[in-house]
Amino acid sequence: MQPKNRKISFVGDASVGKTSIINRRVKGSFQAELSSTIGSSHVKCMEDVDGKKVELSLWDTAGQEKYHSLVPLYTRDSDIILICAALNDEDSINNIEKWLKIAEQVDTAVPFxxxxxxxxxxxxxxxIKSGLAExxxxxxxxxxxxxxxxxxxxYDVANDQINKEAIQESETVALAGDPKEKSKKDKKSGCC
Structure with a gap:
């Protein structure tokens, strides 16, 4: 069975490292010189959790103020929104709440x-870390x-999506019912 593609959006202030995080995950290395994202870009990667595969589509959004009005457009239909801040940037940490409000507008998304x-x-x-963790x-x-x-x-991002997929599949089965029971009912409901 083909793994379902899950949309993971990265939001946060400019220069907190959203593009670097995505590059590290996809390429396995850090690139010191990256240009700022304009609008958005996305790449795909495959994650494996205990033998179960999930394809993640990683959406990188621009953090500059002039692009903030576009963020809801890029995060629409996201499965997870990663709200990024930098430990050395107090403003970016203070803006987590602002980004969280944007993430909460996407009813399909879980914010990390x-x-x-x-x-x-x-x-x-x-x-700072212990305060944020609380x-x-x-x-x-x-x-x-x-x-x-x-x-x-x-691992947690992929696992969250695998669990979400399992819940959706079980809800689909529950809605459809047991096909054997349905076939018995169909046989009994003859006209004569």
Whole structure:
């Protein structure tokens, strides 16, 4: 069976590393010099969770203020929205709530919070991390530079989508009913 393609959108302020996160996942390496995303772009990658495959379509959105009005267009029909901030950028952390409001407008999406650049020396980093971990349910501390936290993040993203697919399949089966029972009912409902 062909794995279903799942849309994963990355949102957040400019320069928090959204494009670097996607490149790290798809190419397996960090690129220091990347140009800012204009509008959006997307790439696909395959994830394997305990032998079950899911194809993820990773949508990179522009973080610059002038493109913010386009973000709802790009995040429409997303399965997961990764709200990205940088540990060394207090404004991006403060703007998580703004991005969360945008994510909540997409009724199909589960928001995950991703704090990038955790490899950098940041004053009070542990205090910042523990405060954020208390505040948000799905939160990941990663580094696009070192790859720290990537396996856990993308395992959980893929696993969430595999579980969502299993629930959708069981709901479909429940709605359709047992085909053997239906065939028995059809035989009994003759006209004579």
């Amino acid at each position: 919070i991703v704090i990038n650049k955790c490899d950098l020396e940041v004053p009070d980093a542990d205090t 505040k948000y349910k799905h939160i990941y501390f990663i580094s696009a530079l070192s790859g720290e936290g990537f396996n856990e993040l993308f």
